[in-house]
Amino acid sequence: MSLHRQFEDAIRLGRLVALATVLTGPQRGHQLLLWPDGTTAGSLGDPLLETALHARTEEFFAGRKPVRLTHPVGPVELFVDVQTPPLRLFIVGAVHTAAALVTYAKVLGFQTIVVDARTAFATPERFGHADQLIARWPAEVLAEQGLDESSCVVTLTHDEKFDNPALAAALRSPALYIGALGSQKTHARRRAALAADGLTDTDLQRIHAPIGLRIGARRPEEIALSIMAEIVAVVNRAEKSPAGS
Amino acid sequence: MRELLPTLERWRAEQKQIVLATVVKLYGSAPLPLGAKMAVSAAGEMAGSVSGGCVEGAVVQEALALLQQGGPKLLTYGITDELATSVGLACGGTIEVWLELWEESPR
Numbered sequence: 001m002s003l004h005r006q007f008e009d010a011i012r013l014g015r016l017v018a019l020a021t022v023l024t025g026p027q028r029g030h031q032l033l034l035w036p037d038g039t040t041a042g043s044l045g046d047p048l049l050e051t052a053l054h055a056r057t058e059e060f061f062a063g064r065k066p067v068r069l070t071h072p073v074g075p076v077e078l079f080v081d082v083q084t085p086p087l088r089l090f091i092v093g094a095v096h097t098a099a100a101l102v103t104y105a106k107v108l109g110f111q112t113i114v115v116d117a118r119t120a121f122a123t124p125e126r127f128g129h130a131d132q133l134i135a136r137w138p139a140e141v142l143a144e145q146g147l148d149e150s151s152c153v154v155t156l157t158h159d160e161k162f163d164n165p166a167l168a169a170a171l172r173s174p175a176l177y178i179g180a181l182g183s184q185k186t187h188a189r190r191r192a193a194l195a196a197d198g199l200t201d202t203d204l205q206r207i208h209a210p211i212g213l214r215i216g217a218r219r220p221e222e223i224a225l226s227i228m229a230e231i232v233a234v235v236n237r238a239e240k241s242p243a244g245s
Numbered sequence: 246m247r248e249l250l251p252t253l254e255r256w257r258a259e260q261k262q263i264v265l266a267t268v269v270k271l272y273g274s275a276p277l278p279l280g281a282k283m284a285v286s287a288a289g290e291m292a293g294s295v296s297g298g299c300v301e302g303a304v305v306q307e308a309l310a311l312l313q314q315g316g317p318k319l320l321t322y323g324i325t326d327e328l329a330t331s332v333g334l335a336c337g338g339t340i341e342v343w344l345e346l347w348e349e350s351p352r
Contacts, residue, residue, distance in 0.1 A: 004348030011247050023269060023343060029317045066280030068270050079269040079343060081280055083246055109248060 003033050003042045007083075014085040014111070018060050020044065020053055023077040034080075036061045049076060085150065086111045087176075087235065091130075092138040092166045093156035094121035097181070100224035101154065102130045108232065110152070115141045117162065139165035147173035149238075152231050154211065155180045164193050171203045177234045179208035179227060208234075249284050252292040253347070262287040263347040264308035264316070268295050270341035272323070284347065287312055295342055296322070307344055317345040 001009075003019070010017035018034040027045035034040055034057055044050045049071055060067060060082050067080045089105045091098045094116035102112045106129065113132040116122040122135040134141050142153065153170040154177075155163040163180060170178045171194070180190065187209040194204060212226030213233070256263055268281040276297035283293040283301060285308035295304060300322045311318055323339025 002348040008246075008250055008253065008348075012250055021269075021343065021345075023319055029345065066278075068279065079267070081246075081267065086247060 003031050006033055006041060011083050016061055016064075016082075016084060018057075018080050018082045020078055020080045022049070023079055025074045025076040027076070034060065048073065049078075053078065053080070088113060088145075088151045089231070090115060090142060090145070090147070090151065090153045090170075091156060092116070092142075092154065092162060093158070093181075094118070094123075094127060094133070095156050095158075095220075097220040097224050097227075098156055099126055099129075100221040101156075101227060102127065104224055104228040105231075106131075108228070113145070115166075116157065137165075138162055139169045142166055142169040142173075147175045149174050149176055151175045152177035152235075153179070154227060154231075158182065160190065160193065164190060164197075167207065168194055168197055168199060171199055171206060176238055177208065177231050178206050179211040179230065181211050181223075182209060184210065246280075246282055249282060249293050253284060256284075256286045256290070259286075261290075262312055264311050265345055265347040266295050266304050266308065267343045267345075268340050269319070269343045271338060272340075273338035275338035275340050285309070296340060300340075300342075304342060304344070311344055311346065315346075317343065319343055 007017060007019045016036050020032045020034060022028055022030045022044055030043060030045040032040055032042045032044050032050060038057055040054065044053065052071060060080050064082060064084045066082050069078050071078060087110050089110040089112050091101055091114045094114050098114055102114065105112050112130045113134065114127050114130045115134045115138040117135065117137050119135045122133055124133060127133045147170060153175050155166050157163050158181065167178065167180055182190065191204050208230060212223060213229045215226045217223045217226040253263060264285045266283045268277060268279055271279055277294060281295050283291055283295045283304060285291050285305050289305060289309060291301060291305055294301060307318060307320060320342045321339060322342065
């Protein structure tokens with residue numbers, strides 16, 4: 001299989017992968033596919049150049065962004081196209097607002113997973129556009145899915161017995177964004193319940209509530225837009241100042 | 246790149262050759278980030294974007310020429326005198342675009 005095909009397949013499967021291309025010099029157009037485990041495919045046409053690039057594999061994947069660089073011998077210009085798995089948006093509650101939120105999130109390149117134990121809500125007719133629709137207890141699903149730094153969680157059910165355990169699961173993960181629908185009053189009650197469940201003040205401060213940017217949203221579609229805008233703001237802030245840097 | 250995959254599959258199924266354009270360098274302010282991509286089919290169709298609309302027309306022409314002459318090519322677009330009114334970037338920045346023939350054989 002060609003390098004381009006392998007590159008495309010990796011992206012389709014949501015894997016970390018990088019394609020390095022020589023832009024100048026006699027090896028111009030040579031390409032090397034890099035994997036996080038250090039394996040490669042293809043060739044840069046120059047063993048020294050390849051060794052130098054290979055030594056930086058970890059750095060490329062840690063940066064999670066495309067990199068332009070100059071190799072001093074030559075000098076030769078290179079482009080390393082680092083491709084990262086899509087951000088995942090978990091939406092708890094297959095409600096009207098969730099349907100609009102899936103639409104916005106898809107346009108922005110998120111993988112969307114809608115979870116609701118109530119099978120009357122979680123129907124393929126309403127959520128055919130979601131990447132995944134899971135009709136099970138949200139807290140269980142979130143615990144299984146391995147929420148990571150590229151996961152966002154939004155709770156929308158308005159029902160504490162679904163939302164609170166889901167929020168607890170999200171707060172016990174390194175999820176990038178956690179937002180909960182509900183008024184200040186609801187949120188105060190929710191905080192008390194989660195605190196009783198052993199979550200600290202620092203944990204609870206991670207919850208965006210009331211959820212969404214303040215755009216005077218009233219209709220479900222507008223609420224979804226305000227939530228999506230808030231998620232984008234959090235993601236962009238995180239990209240600007242990566243944790244640990 | 247992910248958003249281009251369905252289009253690439255379709256063009257391959259239609260047996261059209263494909264050129265991929267990638268932003269490989271930015272100087273100053275530029276509309277799209279490093280790595281932004283656009284694909285061009287042999288029929289002149291385009292998908293994706295390298296500059297939010299400023300230089301896409303010129304890239305299509307270069308891509309079609311590449312299909313005739315072979316590639317790859319490294320192109321530079323920016324505000325430079327008379328180019329400013331034709332294929333420059335309104336934001337005043339400069340971008341380098343890498344153009345290459347993309348794997349065309351269907352699965």
